[in-house]
Amino acid sequence: MNSVSLWNRYKTHLFHDPETGLMIDISRMNFDDGFLAAMEPAMQKAFAEMAALESGVIANPDEGRMVGHYWLRTPSLAPAGGIASEIADTMWKIKEFASAVHSGKITAPDGRPFRNILIVGIGGSALGPQFIADALGSASDPIAPYFLDNTDPDGMDRVLSQIGPELATTMTVVISKSGGTKETRNGMIEAKAAYHRAGLYFPRFAVAVTGAGSELDRTATESGWLARFPMWDWVGGRTSVTSAVGLLPAALQGIDIEGMMEGARICDAMTRHTVTTQNPAALLALMWHHATGGRGSRDMVILPYKDRLLLFSRYLQQLIMESIGKELDRDGNVVCQGISVYGNKGSTDQHAYVQQLREGVNNFFVTFVEVLLDRTGISLPVEQGVTSGDYLAGFLQGTRTALSDKGRESITITIPEVSARTVGMLIALFERAVGLYSSLININAYHQPGVEAGKKAAGTVLALQAEVIAHLSNTETPQTADEIAAAIGHPEAAETIFRTLLHAVANTDHGVGMERATPLTDSRFVIE
Structure with a gap:
């Protein structure tokens, strides 16, 4: 296809939301002119199922649960039963607790302010908070985050040695819905032992994020931990980052959680559109279906061209693969569905696996994530009239073109900057795309047998x-x-x-x- 034809295809299929600056380019996906029309009935069915999910039907029938992570951003959508007030109350408690820690109202037992948080969790209880911390953290944050996200003794020793004597000013946040997750329990035991070795009383440093009445909830209550925050059975781990799971660590770190929730809320509204071409999540879901034949026949390669989005591919691995990778469909048929997800960051991968992407086995499609703003302030020119950021943008464009020239497909997601608002948008965008795609292929995205x-x-x-x-x-x-x-x-x-x-x-x-x-x-x- 010549450059004029590509430009016309780009103009035809580019999604752009003027309010947020979000752009989705699907023009380099090689679907034919009839694909979108042919998929429209299935897409409308997916929209209807998503609307029912948001209304409170049992959308996870295998576990008999509602699916309500969208309510976290818009509590007024929640069904009756006090859910909306619980969400609002929890958000208020998170902000009040973080404010009390930052102001010195809540301190370490020796009166010094808390300077670190140690987050103990695994899977969705760690990946989301890690992504947020890395994407939005800065050197000026009032509290620095550390993570125990595995049951690897050497890994735990390594993190605890990094904290060192600052353990005395480190708050530990233990995150587990059931309280019985062994990896998280082991991390908690190891952390508690580290405090004990340092002559410190663990409950005075400990906070729980867990389900009401869970084993962890009972432990925290009986031992007098600093605070407890709820997890609900209608929020799955991999979609929990806009609950206390992600918001509490982020608020303590000093991240703008209101901005993040606003971005997610705006994207939620945008992705409720039932006009397919006006719904960016629907476009993603349809491109996944096109690229993989609706059967996971190709891998999804995530290439964010921004260091702050390095952990985005790891976060998406769980969100997509745990949701979509299922043996049975909703009718009990063996389908062995899934999409394998991997990635790193650009332009690092100009020197890693892009060589294979362009010239090796064609078993993938790429999702580029482009960030328009390079940095706050003026960039130093590295050549006459060229900055480091210009090179980064050039590498993205060049890689996209080089892949397209070889018939390799790609989607490009563009955001204006990395901020709390845009990170919230990205989270909501992919959550919705996963939900819509699961409807297209008739699987339950919300359990993990x-x-x-x-x-x-x-x-x-x-x-x-x-x-x-x-x-x-x-x-x-x-x-x-x-x-x-x-x-x-x-x-x-x-x-x-x-x-x-x-x-x-x-x-x-x-x-x-x-x-x-x-x-x-x-x-x-x-x-x-």
Whole structure:
């Protein structure tokens, strides 16, 4: 297609919202002239399902739950039952609590102001807050954020060592809806132990974000933690960033949460349009359907050309893949749906995987995220009449063209700047696109049975480990994994036992020794 034809296609298909400056360019997606019309009936059905979801129907039938993350930004949409007042009350409490911390009304036990927050969570309870903190944080923030977002002991040691003696002025925010998430519980236990080693009383530093009556809620209440903030069963983890999950850490850090909520609210209104070409989320959902054949046949590559949006692809990985990656559709048919998401940032990827994107296997489509404002103030010219930001913009344009020249498809999302408002817009835009796309392909975007299956499998491994350790504790004879498996009545679990024992040998916690053999699988294990 020549440049004139491309320009005409660009003008025809460009979405632009003058109020916010949001632009969506789908012109470099190779859909034919009849695609949008052919998809219109399905799109209208998706709009109707989304309207029903926002009205409070059970949109997650597998778990019998409403889906209400849109209410967080517009509480008046919430169904009866006090939900709107709960949302408003929680927002007020978040702002009041953050203000009290910043003003020194709430302090560390020694009277010094809190200077850090340690956020303990995993998945949606960490990815959203991390993205917000990195995208909107600055050197002048009153409080610096740290995260324990895994059950990796070395990772926790690393974060705690970075905090060091400042632990005495560090507030810990533990985020878990059920309070029983093992990774978050482990992080809380490790954090509590770190405070204890420093001679500090953990409850005087601790805040909970959790469901009412949960295990964590009970712990916080009984131990007298500083504060508790609610999570509701109608907000899923991956769509919880505009609840207390994301807003409390952001407010404590000093981020403009009102601006973020305003951006999300504006985008929500924009993406309720039932005229498809006026709905940017619908355009994204349709392009995902076109690119992947509605079956996930291609990967989504996220390329934000802005350092502050580095974590956006990680945030979107969970939002999109956990929502869309489902074995069964809503009718119980095996469909194995999903879209794989990966990405980093431009122009870093000019020197990484863009080479393959242009000349390798064509199994992807790119979503560029363009930010028009380079920085606050004047930029230094690096060449005559050219700034570093001009280069960044040039690399984006060049990469987009280079991919298009090879028949590689791309979407370009443009925002005027990175601000609390535009970050809120991006979050709401992709949340809605996921919801609409899930309707197009007839799956439940709001549950995650695969995640639960993994947790159950992990529990089985740990129970087996306990049996193995107990068996070895009652014998002095070194045994192979096969012999141990037979002795405890689990011959089918020899591989799991072997791998579990390799981990036990590498760590001194259980006192397991190993007599190495060749092949390695013939090695013998014993309690030393």
